Amino acid sequence: MDIHPKILSSIRKLDHWIDGNGWPGWDPYDIKGKRWVIKLASKSNQSLLFKYLRETAYEKFYCFPQSSRRLLHIKPDINPKAMGLFASGYLDLYKLTGEKDFLIKSEYCITWLLENAVYHKGGMGWGYPFDWQSTEFIPRGTPNGIVTTMAGKAILEYFEFTGDEKYLKICTDICQFLLSLPTDTINNKLLCFSYTPLFINHVHNLNLFIAEYLLRIGKLINKPEWEELAIMAVNYTISAQNNDGSFDYNGPPEKPMHFIDHYHTGFVLRNLHSIWGLTHKDYVFTALQRCYNHYMQNFFHDEVIPKVKPDQLYRIDIHSCSESILCLSELSEVFPESLIKAGKVLDWTISNLQDPAGYFYYGYLRSRLTGIVFKSKIPYMRWGQAWMLKAICKYLEMTKQNHPISFNDR
Numbered sequence: 001m002d003i004h005p006k007i008l009s010s011i012r013k014l015d016h017w018i019d020g021n022g023w024p025g026w027d028p029y030d031i032k033g034k035r036w037v038i039k040l041a042s043k044s045n046q047s048l049l050f051k052y053l054r055e056t057a058y059e060k061f062y063c064f065p066q067s068s069r070r071l072l073h074i075k076p077d078i079n080p081k082a083m084g085l086f087a088s089g090y091l092d093l094y095k096l097t098g099e100k101d102f103l104i105k106s107e108y109c110i111t112w113l114l115e116n117a118v119y120h121k122g123g124m125g126w127g128y129p130f131d132w133q134s135t136e137f138i139p140r141g142t143p144n145g146i147v148t149t150m151a152g153k154a155i156l157e158y159f160e161f162t163g164d165e166k167y168l169k170i171c172t173d174i175c176q177f178l179l180s181l182p183t184d185t186i187n188n189k190l191l192c193f194s195y196t197p198l199f200i201n202h203v204h205n206l207n208l209f210i211a212e213y214l215l216r217i218g219k220l221i222n223k224p225e226w227e228e229l230a231i232m233a234v235n236y237t238i239s240a241q242n243n244d245g246s247f248d249y250n251g252p253p254e255k256p257m258h259f260i261d262h263y264h265t266g267f268v269l270r271n272l273h274s275i276w277g278l279t280h281k282d283y284v285f286t287a288l289q290r291c292y293n294h295y296m297q298n299f300f301h302d303e304v305i306p307k308v309k310p311d312q313l314y315r316i317d318i319h320s321c322s323e324s325i326l327c328l329s330e331l332s333e334v335f336p337e338s339l340i341k342a343g344k345v346l347d348w349t350i351s352n353l354q355d356p357a358g359y360f361y362y363g364y365l366r367s368r369l370t371g372i373v374f375k376s377k378i379p380y381m382r383w384g385q386a387w388m389l390k391a392i393c394k395y396l397e398m399t400k401q402n403h404p405i406s407f408n409d410r
Contacts, residue, residue: 004343008405010350011093011392015102017358018385023083023112024076025381026069028362031061033130033140034072065362065378076381080116080126081147083109085386087154091161092393096405110158113151114170118143120197123177124170126151127196136199144196145181148174149209156216171217175226178210184253190236191229192251202251204237205264208271211237215278234275237268238287245290246298246310261309262299266323269295270330285334292335299324304344314366314373318380321349321363322387329394342395349388360384 061068087109094102117124118141125143132138152174159167182194184202192202193210211233218226240251242260247268249259272288298310306320307313328342353361359379366373379385396405 004347006350007346007392007396010354011389011396013354013356013358014360014385014389014392015093015358017379018086018389021359021379021381023078023086023109023381025079025082025385026065026074026076026378027079027128027130027380027382029128029132030074030077030130031065031069031072033132034074035131065376077129078112078116079129079382079386080113081128081150082382082386083112084126084147084151084154085382085390087113087151088157089386089389089393091154091157092390092397095161096393096396096400106158110155113155117151120177121180122173123175123180124148124173125177134195135201138196138198142196142198143177145178145193145206145210146195148177149213152213156213168220172221175214175217175223178214179226179229181210185232186236186252189232190239191232192236193233202254203249204240204247204251205249205267205271207233207237207251208268208275212271212274212278215275219278230275231279234284238283241287241290245292245294247291262306262317262320263323265291265295265299266327269327273331273334288334292331292338295327296338296341300341300345304341304348306345314364315362316364318349318353318360318363318384319387321345321353322360322384322391325349325391326387326394329391329398332398339395339398343399346392346395355379360388 087106090102090106090109093099094106113126117126119125120143125148127138127140127142127144127147129140131140138144152171155167155174156171159165159171178193181197182200183191184194184200185191192207194200195203195206211230214226214233215230218224218230237247237251241247246260247265248256249261249264250257269288269291272284272291276284276288299307301307301313305313305316306324308315308317308320325342325346328338328345332339332342349360353363355361355377362376362378362380362384364373365376
């Protein structure tokens with residue numbers, strides 16, 4: 001498959017923008033981490049006045065995202081999840097092009113992660129640089145399974161690239177943190193890992209991220225007990241698959257949220273794909289195929305625009321777009337037709353959501369108060385730039401010819 005010059009130009013412009021901006025950036029959740037915003041969003045505040053104030057505040061955040069953050073003195077910050085994605089993406093770019101500058105950037109991100117890790121119960125993890133509200137309050141920096149596996153995958157890739165055993169040791173330390181997370185053992189065949197050390201919850205994409213990582217490292221260092229726990233976690237999530245092939249965000253015994261969205265579905269698909277590759281278990285592939293069929297049939301408007309939910313187009317979110325490109329590219333190993341759609345989504349995203357300066361916008365949003373659709377142009381670092389870098393790299397990897405890519409040939 002020929003690589004369109006537009007894609008090479010896009011990633012070069014994004015790289016130039018990152019060079020000029022540096023690693024810190026804003027995040028959709030930094031403003032939501034403010035204590036008064038958390039209180040405003042509290043379920044206990046359900047009066048008409050609070051609902052109006054909440055919608056008005058959110059409208060300000062979405063319509064004027066950069067001025068809102070300046071008004072509230074929210075400074076751009078470095079996000080460990082973004083650094084994991086950048087480390088992985090720039091390593092991919094080095095492999096694709098042979099340009100040493102990309103390797104230097106990847107190594108910087110790896111070093112930053114190691115210098116900013118959180119140590120917990122003999123293990124190593126990372127968290128978000130802001131407070132956030134889940135079912136309970138989670139302070140900034142609290143290590144969690146999502147950020148940790150994202151950083152851990154980058155470090156694993158760096159070990160595979162260098163062969164340096166110290167990075168494999170770091171991967172085992174990461175597993176020690178993941179194993180320290182609270183679990184809910186449903187029975188002797190099913191268990192679910194929790195998001196943070198603070199409380200038990202049941203989140204399918206998180207559960208699979210942890211299972212995939214434990215399975216991969218367990219195979220590398222011959223830890224069958226880790227593999228066994230991982231399979232129990234996989235079985236838990238598959239056991240909760242909906243009849244139409246989709247997965248709710250959360251699982252039993254929690255009350256169903258009936259929240260099925262684009263990027264979390266992509267996370268589940270990519271993890272199922274990887275887990276099937278590691279285990280070759282037929283029932284894992286069956287679950288993957290059912291979810292893939294539902295995804296392809298329900299998550300695209302006009303066959304190319306990523307919808308945030310099966311029944312909801314807006315917001316057309318850069319995170320949905322990047323996850324779609326990444327997921328479809330990865331799954332093309334078993335569903336070849338998905339690579340064609342990945343290319344179409346990427347082309348649409350570049351045409352509609354990339355600024356001439358090189359960064360990607362948050363997306364198209366619909367006003368909660370007026371119903372008007374508008375474009376939010378804030379350059380979220382973790383939510384947009386890091387994911388898009390990784391997504392474009394994966395697409396390039398799956399489409400490149402048998403020779404290095406040159407950005408000068410565009």
